[in-house]
Amino acid sequence: MKFRPTAGASRIAIVGRPNVGKSTIFNRLAGRRLALVNDTPGVTRDRKETHTQMGGRPVILLDTAGLEEADPETIPGRMRASSEVAIRQADLILFVIDARQGLTPTDRAFANLLRKVPAPILLLANKAEGRGGALAAMEAFELGLGTPIPISAEHGEGFGGLLDEIVAHLPEMPEEEPEGAEKPLRLAIVGRPNAGKSTLLNALVGEERMITGPEPGLTRDAVTVEWSDEEGRVRLVDTAGLRKKARVELELEKMSTGASIGALKECEVAILVLDATLGLEQQDINIARLAEREGRAIVLALNKWDAVPDRNAARKGVEDVLQTSLAQLKGITVVPMSAATGQGVDKLMPAVRAAHERWNRRIGTGELNRWFEVVKDKHQPPLVDGRRIKLRYLTMPKARPPTIVVFGTRAEALPDDWQRYMVNSFREQFDMGGVPIRVQLRGSENPYAEDDK
Template identity: 70%
Template sequence: MQTVAILGRPNVGKSSIFNRLAGRKIAIVDDTPGVTRDRKEVEAEIGGIPVTLIDTAGLEEAAPETLAGRMTASSDAALRQADLVLFVIDCRTGLTAADRAFANWLRRADVPVLLLANKAEGRLGIQNAMEAYELGLGDPIPVSAEHGDGFGTLHDEVRDHLQKEPRGQRGERERPLRLAIVGRPNAGKSTLLNTLLGEERMITGPEPGLTRDAIAVQIRDEVGPIRLVDTAGLRKQARIEKDLEKMSTGASIAALKEAEVVILVIDALLGMEEQDLRIARLAEREGRACVIAFNKWDAVEDRAATRKKLDDVLTFSLAQMKGIMVVPISAANGRGIDRLLPAVREVHDLWNRRIGTGELNRWFEVMKDRHQPPLVEGKRIKLRYATMPKARPPTIAVFGTRAEMLPEDYRRYLVNSFREKFDMPGVPIRLNLRGTDNPYAEGDEE
């Protein structure tokens, strides 16, 4: 079993991240620096891989005989034991001298490092996280331990790094696609799972809320294994009153965040309601690919009008996932089910797709020529170049002078044209902006 160690200076949220990855509250969480003085270890599963997870005392520069010094020694011991380090910074506070010092220390260590920019709630938090590029530890992963944002991406990155390690010890096992079935109560999620399994694995019935826990099963299609999770129905927050309902909703959200693709089941007789849109937006915010299963299609009388109404809602209320795949099905009798998993595989391939730097920048130059970046505070924003540091979801990093000041309409212009040019319907696309000059570009011009 491989070991993952969480390191960072005190009070950046290491223990909160530890608790989330462990799946239960183990470490004491408090705002007082230095609460975690000893290493804590737990066996956990991250990205489908069993690991030993270590939470460490905060890294501090201090004399060895002091408490802070002993905490640092404990972190050093964890580093020597680790197959992968999660280095945590607080992007609300910004980079500190201690962050930079320990980043230098980690760069010298012969251990792969993932850089976590914690407390990155909202768009401003994600933009603040980009400052962490300065540490030279690769692409920062914006997360919020408090809200659970970004943990799906974290699971993906941990899995990808650990599977790069010597494979002889683990063997060449197939990696299952992680798929979650989500939706409002009584939309037909469990019936869909039973149909996919070909057996009555879930209890189904007309009473809403029969499924209380997120339940995982493994199936295979023509491509390979799929780890499929059926979840309790996601209800409106005002209706979550009992502890059991809170736990069920929490399990649903956790399953969505740890999935790669989600199937959003919608009752075609009711149409797409506000709660369905909230679930879809949550999937987009977490960077998950999504397919809509338009259930009970066989009972719809005016199919043309029903489909047009759905398309209108998606166009005007879910523009950030333009082109999302919709598969009309009847989970009860199996009609349309044969097209559902192929759609999941197709959107999963798009979600994993990378565009080469040369091809990306040829598109980028055309977009800039077609529509120049605007003036901001009387100065021209000069966009230099673009890279695609990661997929899962497709992520574009744009560099240039005052790039971080790019207005929202120009950001949408770039994302929409990227989606159209590279044929990526229905998948979330991330755009990260860095106000740093290309060292090979000409000097700045006003």
Template identity: 70%
Template sequence: MLPRIVVMGRPNVGKSTLFNRLAGRRIAIVDDTPGVTRDRKETVARVAGRDVLLVDTAGLEEAPPETIPGRMRASSEAALQGADLVLFVVDARTGLTPADRAFAQWLRRRGKPVLLLANKAEGRLGAANSLEAYELGLGAPLPVSGEHGDGFGELHDEIRAALPPEPEEEEEGDPNRPLRLAIVGRPNAGKSTLLNALLGEERMITGPEPGLTRDSVAVQWTDETGKPVRLVDTAGLRRRARITQALEQMSTAATIAALKECEVAVLVIDGVQGMDEQDLRIARLAEREGRGIVIAFNKWDAVEDRNVARRRLEDVLTASLAQLKGVLVVPLSAATGRGVDQLMPTVREAYETWNRRIPTGALNRWFEGALERHAPPLVNGKRLKLRYATMPKARPPTLAIFGTRAEQMPEDYRRYLVNSFREAFDMPGVPIRVNLRGTENPYADAEQ
């Protein structure tokens, strides 16, 4: 088990900047707007010469439990449960606030090991400005600058001394590589509620307010089959014309990055509203990135006429998403948990299809049959001579078709081959790539 280091403090003291600096790469969104981080983020990082689980949390605020700040604080408090070390961050530039004092007192009662960090302490006056933090009773404050990296050598030394001793024999991790799964969709479709339902805990802040999730949040999880999953909840994607604020632009960029890194994307659709053009854009984006796709038809318990809703969804998929013919759909209710148990088996099924390779012999028997059923068309008065096909890679399934002037193949014949391949080898709902590779005719010059 990796030691768990949790970064805590009130809003806008630079926790996410410190988190990114310790992680060695930009993971959490950083902005001057207070409260950008709403859900805790986790990553495995090399800190103080050891692999640790580093956790960034939302800012600690005094607020009623039902409000967004109140739910953010509850999430941060939950992160503290399994912490081996807490990095409590204050702002050396602005000095201590009543909130700093209140939360320092709260931390002392929890009995966790704490390192007090006076952030934004760059420059000659940085160390002097940090001295005020002594009065918090959490030991000597360590002046650092998350933005510029000042004081991080000493910080690594202090972390090394504060962590529990490293075991003589490290526990061996699961040899299976985790399935990378991203939950995507429009704002307020129920993505975070679905993640919580899968995990069986209130891991993400949820509520009726759209846009609660601002960053992509990764969670390591083991499903009911005992296999590891790296589950990523993302911010809702709106139409580009509606994205005006810099913070939302960063959220959108983080969502697209998560989509590019995943293996299977679960597209969450509001079952009451149905699939709209923005849902289709997200599905097409996942298809262009070559990801496996499963549609979670959420809020199924609130749909009045389910037969009509299902037919409408199938009509939209057939008319507007033909390149993902047969995409798997799971009706569920993330809020009540009904149908959620069917999601991961469907995801595993989509992953196996997305990862499947077809032997060359079987592939060419299909290819010969497809050419016999529908001969290649004429292009500029000459018929295409397609010779054979190979499958150089899966993830997603990719065909390479060789032949004279193969690169001139019309789009409708390419679609015919894709649909025939999908049907022959039972590959519903996954992107299928076709690479066309023409071969030169050695007698072309002699014919002229």
């Protein structure tokens, strides 16, 4: 497994100390609100990237954690190490300072670090609103990194000139990607805080891409990584832990939760990561139900499996809860694994690919109706208000998720228990475990038709 960025794309890293406006610049350049923006210093902890275009050139834009002088074992120290990886991988670096605050010793220290980097550097003096701000930006000349570019990310000032400078440092426009080029599988990693989601992402992509540690809630934003497994491209999103709604209090945590839910809505398959030492708890069930409501295929990752003392009891406990509380996702694939040691991680992506194939699968009308005749013969639809429901045929107009449309006289009155019976039989017959199934009823009432009482 390896990273596979967009062909010919230039990597542009936005770096600087905390709270100078890097994420606001990232959002402006990306053309949409992707990174969390808040006055709290250190909101961005992991490298966040997005694929976009500038001047017709493909670009991978990277938002990074604030650069701070800190012990490597601390959270700021781990954040700095992550940012330094982005600096080493970048083709162009945007070094951001706060013109309003002026140069700080930290700015000067990191300017010294950047002077040793071979990639070209553009010095951005942010928060330089108006004429006074532009004059204040000139102080940054003394860093020896070229002419400062005064901008205001909050107000959008100076971005025309900034884009011109960026494009001037990019290679010539590549040939267009051919039609029918492979699209990445959209995959989200979701779960409660401290279940091991970021450790799992690092294990999958084979590098320390995300900040990890024993502290709960390290990941604050939804972070996207594009890479490849043996089957092709994957756009993988690590999300902040989803806690119970009553416990989501701070504005920043509300924003993190919103970003996680947004990632879940945009994905095709969700990996729900559980702490196997705790089992399948109510919040895990709530997250799985949310994914099902959004129509996403789900794979269950039983993480920290190496720390489970009685594995048979743990597995049975999870299966019992799935049977009683997640019947709408019957047959969901469960992968015991340890993201920290790598045990079982190799089985996860094959399970994801299989779930994605089921989620995309459409059954032909002939095959579908041959099965449906058997289903009706085994268990006839009941009488409702003394009148017979006469089901005539099915179609499957769409997948993603699989959707069955039932046609027949008074089909709209079909009881829920018979619909569940039909869906369970459909799952078993066509191997649709762990995939949401949608049922639409198309009834008819013809006053001239013979009554089927």
